[in-house]
Amino acid sequence: MNAKKRKMKLPIIAVICSLFFSVLPLISVMVAGAIANVKHCLLDEGAVNPCIIFGVDVGDILYSMLVFGWLMLVSLPLGSVLTIISVAWLLFVMIQNYYYRKALPEEK
Structure with missing residues (x-):
């Protein structure tokens, strides 16, 4: 049963990994936007703007996180295909387990 x-x-x-891969750039953009919004910093793709948090300028990091969102052009379609394949694999294993258990003799 352990096998x-x-x-x-x-x-x-x-x-889980394919879903995480496909939405990781979106998460990065949302986190960067939330941090910039809370600290009232300007965040755009045109240039790096200063954003001081605890005495440290994190404008470069927020800009990088925002531009990382362009990776969604690749990760969403590829992640969707990987998710469909992995869900099909999961369904196949579940059906295989169902028929394997059905074929086992019943214990009394």
Whole structure:
């Protein structure tokens, strides 16, 4: 039974990783925007603007996080395909486990 649990873990991890890969640039943009919004800093893709947090200028980091959002042009389509493949794999393993358990003799 432990081997069956191990078989299920890998497709579940693949689904989670593919979803995380596809939305990681979006998360980066949202975090950068939230930080800039809370600190009332100007954040745009045109130039690096100063943003002082605890005496440190994090404008470069926020700008990099914002521009990282352009990676969504690649990560969303590729992540969607990877997610579809990993969900199909998970469904295949679940169906395989169902029929394997159905074929086992019942214990009394």
